[in-house]
Amino acid sequence: MGLRQDFELFCTATSLRGVAKTVKAPTRSLRCIWTAYVAAMAAFLVTCVCFIVTDYLSYKTVIQTTVVLNDPGLSWPAVTVCGHYPFTESGRQLWQSGQILSPTNFSRMLRAHALKMFDAGNHIGAEEILASDSKRIYYQNLEPDDAEKLSHTAQQLFIFCINATGSFMEMSSGDGCALQLKLISLPDYFNCFQVQATPTIDSLTVVLRVTDSHHQHGADPHEQAFVQDAFQQASGFRVQLQEHDRFPEPTDRGIHVAPGKMVEMAYQPVRLIEVGSPTDACLPETMASSRRVLDLGRDFAYSQEGCLRQELGRIVLKACGCHFADLLRETPPNATHPYCGDYRRGVEPVLRSRACLQSLNLPSLRANLGDTHCLKPCHYHDFEMVSSKTIWRAADWQLHWLALQAKSFRDLAEASERLADLTASSEQRRQAEASIQSAKNSLRDFLTAKNLTAISGPQVLEPSGRDFAYITVRRQTRNTIQKTETLSLSFSALMSQVGGLSSLTLGLTCAFAVELLELCLLKRHRKKVSKASEGCAEVADNSLVPQQLQQQRGMI
Ligand SMILES: *[C@@H]1O[C@H](CO)[C@@H](O)[C@H](O)[C@H]1NC(C)=O
Ligand SMILES: *[C@@H]1O[C@H](CO)[C@@H](O)[C@H](O)[C@H]1NC(C)=O
Numbered sequence: 001m002g003l004r005q006d007f008e009l010f011c012t013a014t015s016l017r018g019v020a021k022t023v024k025a026p027t028r029s030l031r032c033i034w035t036a037y038v039a040a041m042a043a044f045l046v047t048c049v050c051f052i053v054t055d056y057l058s059y060k061t062v063i064q065t066t067v068v069l070n071d072p073g074l075s076w077p078a079v080t081v082c083g084h085y086p087f088t089e090s091g092r093q094l095w096q097s098g099q100i101l102s103p104t105n106f107s108r109m110l111r112a113h114a115l116k117m118f119d120a121g122n123h124i125g126a127e128e129i130l131a132s133d134s135k136r137i138y139y140q141n142l143e144p145d146d147a148e149k150l151s152h153t154a155q156q157l158f159i160f161c162i163n164a165t166g167s168f169m170e171m172s173s174g175d176g177c178a179l180q181l182k183l184i185s186l187p188d189y190f191n192c193f194q195v196q197a198t199p200t201i202d203s204l205t206v207v208l209r210v211t212d213s214h215h216q217h218g219a220d221p222h223e224q225a226f227v228q229d230a231f232q233q234a235s236g237f238r239v240q241l242q243e244h245d246r247f248p249e250p251t252d253r254g255i256h257v258a259p260g261k262m263v264e265m266a267y268q269p270v271r272l273i274e275v276g277s278p279t280d281a282c283l284p285e286t287m288a289s290s291r292r293v294l295d296l297g298r299d300f301a302y303s304q305e306g307c308l309r310q311e312l313g314r315i316v317l318k319a320c321g322c323h324f325a326d327l328l329r330e331t332p333p334n335a336t337h338p339y340c341g342d343y344r345r346g347v348e349p350v351l352r353s354r355a356c357l358q359s360l361n362l363p364s365l366r367a368n369l370g371d372t373h374c375l376k377p378c379h380y381h382d383f384e385m386v387s388s389k390t391i392w393r394a395a396d397w398q399l400h401w402l403a404l405q406a407k408s409f410r411d412l413a414e415a416s417e418r419l420a421d422l423t424a425s426s427e428q429r430r431q432a433e434a435s436i437q438s439a440k441n442s443l444r445d446f447l448t449a450k451n452l453t454a455i456s457g458p459q460v461l462e463p464s465g466r467d468f469a470y471i472t473v474r475r476q477t478r479n480t481i482q483k484t485e486t487l488s489l490s491f492s493a494l495m496s497q498v499g500g501l502s503s504l505t506l507g508l509t510c511a512f513a514v515e516l517l518e519l520c521l522l523k524r525h526r527k528k529v530s531k532a533s534e535g536c537a538e539v540a541d542n543s544l545v546p547q548q549l550q551q552q553r554g555m556i
């Protein structure tokens with residue numbers, strides 16, 4: 001009796017639409033219709049809310065693209081240049097003197113190992129060894145320091161560097177580059193250099209020396225090797241634009257630059273700002289800027305790829321006891337922990353390392369790490385680039401005078417600065433005066449020259465030849481395209497959608513929760529009253545109900 005009464009009371013008094021009619025409608029059929037209506041609406045509401053919540057929990061995002069005009073937080077990409085042909089004349093002398101294992105001797109060593117296998121009837125083993133006759137395996141058979149010595153230095157590689165801000169150009173030549181250069185040693189290219197310029201410049205031009213044109217292909221007795229590289233050998237450079245100070249991946253992301261050509265890369269900076277969500281996490285900027293990645297003692301800013309390669313490198317080193325050359329080398333390879341492809345320790349260890357690497361299943365490890373330890377940064381830049389090329393038409397005498405001018409004016413400025421310094425010793429003063437004098441003489445030569453094409457001294461380079469590569473990186477605009485990711489269904493939008501649906505169907509509001517609470521309290525109150533006065537309780541109770549009903553109906 002009590003329960004049913006309570007239920008009826010609750011139904012008549014509740015703020016839910018239509019529920020009162022299930023009790024109060026005059027005929028039975030009308031009550032049925034209203035009951036069906038309430039049940040259908042409740043089912044509809046629950047289904048829709050389920051859909052909306054599932055949608056919310058998938059954290060879909062939309063990308064809003066805006067253009068930041070004259071961007072104050074402008075960025076300039078780091079330009080990584082890697083020579084396809086890594087060796088230099090000075091490296092060749094190291095082979096000659098026997099200080100460093102030459103490619104020819106490397107190839108001989110491999111073939112001797114393969115022959116042994118072949119004679120023992122192990123054809124597959126022999127084939128596997130021969131597949132290692134490549135530049136990247138050769139790199140792994142050298143001490144890290146030796147590999148750097150074989151390849152070019154910045155002085156050998158960079159002929160001219162020119163940075164321009166508006167129409168104001170600054171050129172440096174002869175001494176490598178006055179720009180900040182970072183050496184990176186990679187198995188496919190040996191020494192690569194990353195040019196890190198200040199973000200305020202508008203264009204950067206580097207003219208690089210190509211070292212492979214002076215000797216006939218295959219004529220060098222030290223270079224009879226790398227049979228497997230036949231389809232990967234090239235002349236010229238591989239160039240990659242990327243965010244400042246990130247570890248480069250020239251093979252995956254770079255483009256080719258042919259020697260003897262003038263190549264322009266015009267880029268549009270794009271800034272991406274992502275939101276982190278449980279399904280697609282990212283690393284906040286403050287955390288990303290505090291992390292670094294380390295390779296052969298050089299550290300780089302955080303990037304997802306850098307972090308992945310570093311972590312995988314650690315895993316391989318721990319599991320197989322060797323350094324996998326594709327990954328970062330946090331500690332330099334040494335005698336106890338060499339590269340995995342180091343044949344100098346014999347064939348067996350290399351084959352063991354290879355089997356160990358295969359058993360590790362690196363792709364799945366990489367996928368795991370990418371979701372946990374090595375998240376992508378929430379905030380990063382991308383450089384959408386178009387490149388084009390043409391023939392460079394500069395004449396050697398122009399370059400000669402240009403380099404002379406740049407050097408003389410720079411020397412003048414430097415020496416005058418030294419002279420103005422009152423603490424300088426008399427020896428330093430004499431030197432400064434001498435350098436001013438020589439700079440003045442050079443300039444006078446130029447100013448009074450009758451025939452500009454008659455130049456003395458060594459040629460800077462021969463523009464009609466093929467022993468240089470000309471690369472210009474240019475910003476298309478000073479505007480940045482900003483792509484901001486936002487959640488397509490935020491929490492407040494979720495609430496208002498659910499609220500809208502509730503009021504559309506049953507008129508369900510938060511007040512319903514209070515009504516339920518009221519029901520409970522009322523019940524407890526009634527129990528207390530009935531316990532206190534057993535007999536007259538029912539009378540009191542009955543008298544209470546109609547009063548309250550009337551009150552509430554009046555409210556509705
Ligand atoms: C390479 O091989 C040649 C000929 O066998 C030998 O004279 C030379 O010393 C070797 N160099 C090295 C570094 O092993
Ligand atoms: C431009 O290059 C010169 C040397 O070529 C260098 O001294 C100067 O700092 C550079 N300027 C900027 C803005 O990077």
Ligand SMILES: *[C@@H]1O[C@H](CO)[C@@H](O)[C@H](O)[C@H]1NC(C)=O
Nearest residue numbers: 317331332333334335336337
């Ligand atoms: C060689 O490298 C390993 C791994 O980084 C290191 O643990 C070990 O101490 C190094 N050995 C020597 C002799 O430096």
Ligand SMILES: *[C@@H]1O[C@H](CO)[C@@H](O)[C@H](O)[C@H]1NC(C)=O
Nearest residue numbers: 397450451452453454455456
């Ligand atoms: C200028 O010098 C070059 C090279 O010495 C010579 O070939 C050319 O004839 C000279 N031209 C004139 C106008 O003197």
